[in-house]
Amino acid sequence: MDSVDAPGPAASLVSDVFARACTSREAFEGVTSRWSSLVLLALGEGPHRFGELRRRVEGVSERMLAQALRGLERDGLVSRADAGTIPPRVDYALTPLGEAVATGLRDLADVLEAAVPAIDRARVDYDAR
């Protein structure tokens, strides 16, 4: 696949998501964590304000959403635009790297959404053993 990053000195090192010490494993665990993944999926539909995200991601608390957004912003996946107005207006959007990650998550969600009948059948079979 295409690199989402300009080639640089560090790009010659091999990243390995299986290695505990690798940033990619930490980042993988970050983007696949419960709320972060759903926030990325929501932002894949376009920029959202905080309250819009809270409604879109069913069940997320204010605290967990704020924590997920901070982590995603720190990893450079999400940008935060404060309009500086009163009342305050803050928009959250994906960065180009965030777009690449969100696309991968959306593909995965599509596979699973299409697989719901197969998964339901597999569970019935497994539980009947």
Added chain:
Amino acid sequence: MDSVDAPGPAASLVSDVFARACTSREAFEGVTSRWSSLVLLALGEGPHRFGELRRRVEGVSERMLAQALRGLERDGLVSRADAGTIPPRVDYALTPLGEAVATGLRDLADVLEAAVPAIDRARVDYDAR
């Protein structure tokens, strides 16, 4: 994308990964959970025995690996083949649905492995604010 499941009556229902009550959200949380996702990635490289998986997925305990495999088998993503020999030999492999999910996870891991330098830079910038 192509459906991984034969069309059936249930296929006409719309699955929504954002909906708390949807099987796809539960399955999404399942396959993206820490150990399950790494187990799927490992099995994407070919069938593995239990001990091989333990070594490939750095840091997983015997208990967490067994739990992840049971969940993936129940969802129809992983199959378990017991050779019935003494000493026992059990091979774990992806089902066709598991292959589809593992491919999605591998694409995502590729994006993140390539993004390590960008993520490292973003963190330094964020922490320096």
